[in-house]
Amino acid sequence: MHTIDMILLTLYFIGAICSIYIIFAHREYFQGRFKAGVVSAFMLAMLFFLVAYAFKMGVAIWMRLSTALSVQDAVLRSFQTYTWTIAMFGTTAGLVILSILTYTKRYDLFVYLRKIDKKGEPDNDDSGTS
Numbered sequence: 001m002h003t004i005d006m007i008l009l010t011l012y013f014i015g016a017i018c019s020i021y022i023i024f025a026h027r028e029y030f031q032g033r034f035k036a037g038v039v040s041a042f043m044l045a046m047l048f049f050l051v052a053y054a055f056k057m058g059v060a061i062w063m064r065l066s067t068a069l070s071v072q073d074a075v076l077r078s079f080q081t082y083t084w085t086i087a088m089f090g091t092t093a094g095l096v097i098l099s100i101l102t103y104t105k106r107y108d109l110f111v112y113l114r115k116i117d118k119k120g121e122p123d124n125d126d127s128g129t130s
Contacts, residue, residue: 016057049094
């Protein structure tokens with residue numbers, strides 16, 4: 001294993017650990033918001049991006065380790081490429097959503113996961129009318 005492999009693996013691990021830490025540090029916020037049925041669109045986009053980024057760093061670690069340890073297989077390489085592409089779609093989508101929210105300065109948008117009536121209770125009316 002070369003020095004550059006060790007440096008990159010260290011950086012990938014730090015990136016993955018930091019993103020996982022941020023997700024878990026905001027766990028109580030999301031649990032409370034999901035129970036309430038309303039969550040900030042910006043925070044939801046941040047969560048989506050961080051989960052995709054952590055997945056992406058896991059794939060990067062896997063790819064770097066298989067390269068550094070000379071584990072070369074056409075099927076493995078193809079699977080890694082497709083997995084990397086999925087991870088890139090996730091992180092790019094998260095960044096696009098965060099960029100749009102930032103550009104429009106719409107930090108106050110909220111996603112309503114379920115309809116809440118005036119008493120704060122979930123509306124169980126399935127008829128679609130209010």
